[in-house]
Structures are given as C-alpha cells and as structure tokens.
Amino acid sequence: MVNQDKPFSFAPIKKMLSTSALTFAYPNGTPFVFPDLNVAANEAVLVLGNSGTGKTTLLHLLAGLMNPTGGTIELDGTELATLNGSARDRFRGKNIGLVFQQSQFIRSISVLENLRLARSLAGLSQDDSLAESLLTELGISERKNAKPNELSIGERQRAAIARALVTKPKIVLADEPTSALDDENCEAVAALFERTVKGHGAALVIVTHDQRLKNRFQNSVSI
C-alpha cells in the first residue's frame, strides 16, 4: 500500500505540519499506512494517489475530522490527539482551511456572508476588508453578494479558496480541488492556490489524483 518511492525530507523554515507513522483502519477494511509528511509555512505538498488509496481519509485525519488508529499529527506544535470535542472544532476553525472537491457553501447566504460565517465559527472577529481583498485577489469580488448557487464551478472553487484563507489558517488542506475543472480552469485554480496560499504564509497540502497538478508542484508524495 505504501509507496514511498519519492521520499522527501527537507529542512523547513518553520514546521507547520508533521505526521509520523500515521495509520487508519475502517471497521472490516484494509488498514491504511500513510507516509510521514512534513510541511513548512509557505510550502506546498501534493499527495498523489488513485481512488481508494485513502487520500480523503488522510485529509480528514489531518483536519482532525477523524482519529487515526495509530501515529501522531502535529499542527504548529499542537498534537491533534490532545484536543477533544469542541476544542478540536475550534482549533480546526482557527488553524485549518479546508477546500473540498465540490466546494460546498451555506446556500441561504451570499458568498461574502459565507466568508463572514467562516470567521465567526472560528471564533474570530469580523474582517470584511480581508474578505473583500481575498475575493478581489481571486477575481470574484463582483460576485460577493451572489448566492453560492449562482456562481459557476470555477467561481465557486475560487470562493472556496477565499473562505479557506479568510481565517488566516496555518495550513490549507485541499481535497481534489481541480477534479471537476477543465484544463484551463485547473491551471488557473492551481496557480491561485500556489500564489495565494504562499502569499498568506500558510502551508498547503493538496490530495489529488489529478496528474495535471504534478507539473506545477515540485513536492509530491504518492500513496
């Protein structure tokens, strides 16, 4: 299962995320054993793998949405396993930005309000100027008052990136962010990811089977 033909290790400036000997097993399922990850601020790592290799599982473990069977995850010096219940939810809201394959939003409120909600759920005060500058940076500022359903897929994915960054997270985790996009949009979103995430000093982990991303990100690990 483990394919570590591209082991990587480097000296990060500041270690944001590191895992060691991470394993997970679904009830009655094959256990997953994940390679160790070390990601620094301003660094992007691509986790490549085909369907069924546990990519999303890994992402959920990193986000603290599930507990690993074994091994540890350390996020900016905090071990996830030490946080329970609401404390973990709060920690996730503040420190982790998540971007999902099909970017989901709260349908009843506008894009800008979705960004506000992200900040308030993370326990942060409102910062509309940050939200608006992110939307401008991602080229969808004129769509800020639109409802999520009114956006195109590409716009939605960009809005999802803005939401992931609006809490100034230490790490951004993205699950197949480009799989629903055509080549042109895929390239654009990947470039935005790289530029904005790094620009905001966060570490970036993208799990994907999208081979198109390989060319853009040098650091990659296959599972």
Add this chain to the structure above:
Amino acid sequence: MRMLQLAYANLKEHFLSTILSVMLLGIGVGMVSFIVTVSEQLNDRFNRDIRGIDMVVGAKGSPLQLILSAVYQIDNPTGNIPLAEVNKLKRHPLIKYSIPLSYGDSYQGFRIVGTDSLYLSHYKATFSKGEVWSNSMDVVLGSSSAEKLNLKMGSHFHGNHGFDEEGHAHEESHYNVVGILNPTGTVADRLILTSTESVWDIHNHDEAEHAHGGEHSHEVEEETGEITALLVKFKSPMGIMQIPRMVNEKTSMQAALPAIEINRLYSLMGVGFTTLQIIGMVIMCIAALSVFISLLNSLKERKYELALMRSLGASPFKLFGLIVQESLLLCLAGYILGIILGRVGIMLLSSFGEDQFQFSVSQNSIADVEIWLLPLTLCIGFVAAVIPAIRAYRSDISSVLRNE
C-alpha cells in the same frame, strides 16, 4: 454572522414550508386565543351582571328567556306580571330587597327600562352628571348609551315601541335626560333608565290615543298595574329553598334562578367553546408536526452544510442551537400572526356582537391567554426541533463529507 441571522436566512431559503408552518401555527394560536378571550369575557360579563341577583320573577315562559331579558336585556320579555302579586311577594320576610323592571320600549336600539333607584345602587352606578329622575319622563343614561346616542344633559327624545328601530314612535311625549352614569362595566351601561311611572304613563297615553290594548297596557293604580319583571335579593340562602317554589306553584308568575339558568347556558355554549378550543389545539399540534417535518427535510438537504460548518469550527452544540433557533424563530412568527388573527377576530365579533346582542369584547391590554400561549408555542417549537437538532448534533461530519 450570528447563528440567529443564519437561522433567519435558512428559513427564508425554504420560504414555502416556512409559510405553511407559520400559517398553521398562526391559525392554531389565533383560534385558541380568540376562544379563550371571548369565553372569559363572556363569563366575566355574565357573572358581573347577575352578581347579587338571587332570583328573577316574571311572566311564565322560558326561564332562560326571562333571565336573558330581565338581567342581561338581550332577549324579549316573557310578558308582564300583575303588580298586586308582586307587592304581595315583596313583603316576604326572606327577601332583602327587590327591584321592579318595566321594559318594552327603546330608543335607537337602546332599551328604556323603568325601575327604581335601587337598580342604580345594585350595580353601584354613580353619576358623572346630573342626578336620579324625580319626575315622570326623566331619564338617566348609562355611560355607553350616552356616548353612542350622543345625548347630553337636557336632551329630549321620543322612545319607540318595541326593541327595533322600526317600532312606532311614542311621539306624543318625550323623555328628558336628567343624569348620565359613570361606566360600571355592567348591563346598566347600555340602558336608558327611568322611573316605572314613566313607562306606565307613556303606555297609558298611547292607550288613550290609539285605544291600543294588549300586552303592554298598564293601569296607573298600583294594585291593578303591571311590571315586566322583578329582580330579587334574598336575606339568606333559605330564600332560594322556599321562595322560587312558592312563586312557581302558587302564583301566576314564574321564578327563575340566574345562577342555574346561566350554568345551563354555559353548558350549552361550553360544548361549542370546548370543541373550538380542541380544534385550535389540534391545529397547533399539526403545526408542530409541520415544523418538525420541514426541519427534518431541510436537514437531509443540508447535512453537507452542517458538516461544512463543523469543519469550519462550529461545535456540535452550535448546530443543535442553530436548528432550535430556526424552530423558535418560526414559532415566534406563528405566535405573532396568531395573536394578530385572534385580535382581528375579536374586533370583528365585537362590532358584530355590539349591533346584534349589545355584547362587546374589549381588548385593550394583553390577555392572560396571550401571555401563556407564548411559552406554549415556544415549547412546541423546541419539542419539534429536538429530534432534528439531535441529528444535527450527532452527524458524523467525516462520513458526510466523504460521501458527498
């Protein structure tokens, strides 16, 4: 971005099911508040008017009709009774006091009742202007009669025979207003009161002019005269045991006990009130079910949104709170709609009832029922939200996000 704002946005997003739930709740709350207010006020009104009246004596006929006509002045009299018999009864030692009533005429729908000043003291009426009648044809106006008829001290008017405005006018003689009463909250407010002699005089006059015999002819002499009814207060409960039976068996008159007749009336009306109240409660239960179902449906639709909120840092309890707030918001809207509907209903009934039965329901202050319906409605909202909220609380975000 507060949870309450989000709850509001979510309700707006599901506009139709929100409207359905709010309307159901509103109708339920409105019906219950309407029925309870009307029956309470009716009760209160009826009780205030019969307070202190132990027995009513009048012509034979329906006892309920006698009570309704003599005490509440809302039905036609059963006929007249001879003063000779009345005077004999009045001397009975168990009777504390008795008040004679002679009625049958009206002015623009307001009844003219001939009585004596005991009637005023019985209903604790005080004068805002003027004083009690001293001459025949002097009248004292109840507070709402004075206001509605727009009559002042010293005004003159002609009465009509009978209770509808089409009755022929007694044009030969006119009444003079010599007093106006303060509001008493009783039947006295909506009457035109005068002396028994005035009523006799006007009908004798009529008789002389038109040779108009029949039920309303009176003789001036006490012993051959007639009145319409007598309100009686006993000295002791012994009176109730003896006198009604004696009157019914030994005289041409009938005695009716207001307490018994009104209880009978209540039990007749009560069935209707209870039925309506149950219907209102059932509608509220259906509304609760509707709130429950619409929350559960929206939850299925929104399970990804809820998981997303968890991934953004919301605690499970926050999601629980969101669902509860949505439900409470909905129920609050339903409650407000219901109170408005209830009050509109009461206003309509009041304007209709005032014309038809001289019964008006006043609603200036907040009724008790409106106060206790609020926690009840919110309770319904909470109960309807509990199961959906627990589901939201327990949702396994990881599996929801994976099976998108």
